Amino acid sequence: MEPIVIFTRVRLCDKPVLKEAKNKTQFYVFTIQSEGSKYACKLFEDSECFEKIGSLHLEGGDYLDLQCTMKKMIQKIKMPATSEDGEPCEVVVPHEVTHFKVKNLDFAIPVEFKKTSKKNQDQNSKSVNPMTDLSGFED
Structure with a gap:
């Protein structure tokens, strides 16, 4: 069973790129940044949210909330390299x-944005006096 990882308000490093796998299915590839670390993410065609990523029109710098499974692969x-007799060659190394x-x-609004917009809202909001006397409307 693959472990489930939840990322909250991670920054998107680049615009998601649509690619095609060898079996002709499509998937999105993008990188996210969380607390100084960067992680590679893939969103496959069989996922429920595959259509959603296109409608969000994501760009680098946007914030996301993600639920993922962690997958380790050997590439x-x-x-x-150089062979024993000094000839150049290539070696295949598992990585x-x-x-x-x-x-x-899901698209996420960063906490910093909420704080600054609320601060600006408090500075701009002043009470407005009614244009006429409204006491006649009271019960």
């Missing part, structure tokens, strides 16, 4: 990569 990386498979996502 094979080709690296240049463990962690990425997050998105199960649910």
